[in-house]
Amino acid sequence: MFGKKKNTPQIDKEQLELIQNAQRRIKQKKRLFAHFAMFLIGALFLILANTVLGIGKDFKIAGIEWFVFAILVWLFFLLYHTFNVFVTHKFMGKSWEQQQLDKLVSLQKARIEKIKSELKKEAPVIAESEVYNETKSSDTTGSELTIIVAAAENNAIGKDNKLIWHLSNDLKRFKSLTNGHHIIMGRKTFESFPKPLPNRTHVVITRQVDYKAPKGVIIVNSLEAAIDASKNDSQPFIIGGGQIYEQAMMIANKIELTRVHETFEADAFFPEIDLNIWQEIDNEFHKKDANHDHEFSFITYIRK
Template sequence: MIVAAAENDAIGKDNKLIWHLSDDLKRFKNLTNGHHIIMGRKTFESFPKPLPNRTHVVITRQDNYKVPEGVIVVNSLEDAIDASKKDLNPFIIGGGEIYKQALLVANKIELTRVHDSFEADTFFPKIDASIWEETSNVSHSRDEKHDYDFSFLTYIRK
């Protein structure tokens, strides 16, 4: 899984990101480039167009959901994982409900922790320290390109 979440686990509001952190977007691009990205319909619809050099797998309950050519549509997280099985490192990219389901099956979380709290309508589930071990923590201070302090954290399932 890959996510940017605030201290209060906020990840979005009105189907939009709450902040713009240049280094976080670069990290997302670098890590997901060339991989399958699994997401819910609302997350997919938040993009102006499919992201380049990634295979999009969209989970929706809607029948006959229309997507651009090359986008895979499935009805469950299990089907999304199955559709991504040729990729040794697919990424689950949201939203909130998909993250909740994926927390049960994922083996790694790439988290950008934004060191502030925000009003939101979508949240990342709590990370249970008895299940997940933090293996990397790189801090970044606020600067001219970043309005907030943030950290890149990696968690591996114990």
């Protein structure tokens, strides 16, 4: 009844930035080291070129050998490079590395706690669904969960917790179909009865703790629990109200609908029947007569 969402592991954006920054800093230090090595070798070469090979021996600037200026200029660029690596871009010593590691660990812990929190929220729903599915798959009686309802053209089913119409043939059909079976309903639907209906096992869904009901009435707190309580019945019926119908539409096998061919003002409605999911297999039309103020049809749907 409920799908499982599969989480794809991902590196957090901030974690990725930290890793990329660390890699970039390592490259910067490597380039600085290479620059320093080239400076030493280059400076030595300039000195040897001037003193040993005599290249530019007579060329001086302000009485100072030219290679000294060349080495000083190169030294300036090396110092500037060093300043950029260790000051402009911050230094990457042991303290910095530890800070990055601590930040990564902190972010990972926060991510884990967030996942745990989401799992805690979803666990009850997932567990309830899995329990229901296990019960359904292990049910050897072949139970067929059936919704039975009378609804107008605008899907109205009731007002002020009462029926809007009185159709004697509909009541007879309801009695005939549900006789001897479990009937599952919400608390308000149960309380609309003057007394429990004879020769039927009433299963009432309510969130009220310690709800009092006549002897023989089964009290549960969810639709799944109601179905479990009816598992020995070959055809339990869902009889209302609106919220219970809406939940049952997702799992029921069959709908026995009395369609009253008029529209009515109401405060309770039946869900729309999706013909991509449900297939009509029977339709019996009835005209108005002395006992029936409205035209109606008995329609049977089964899940495709």
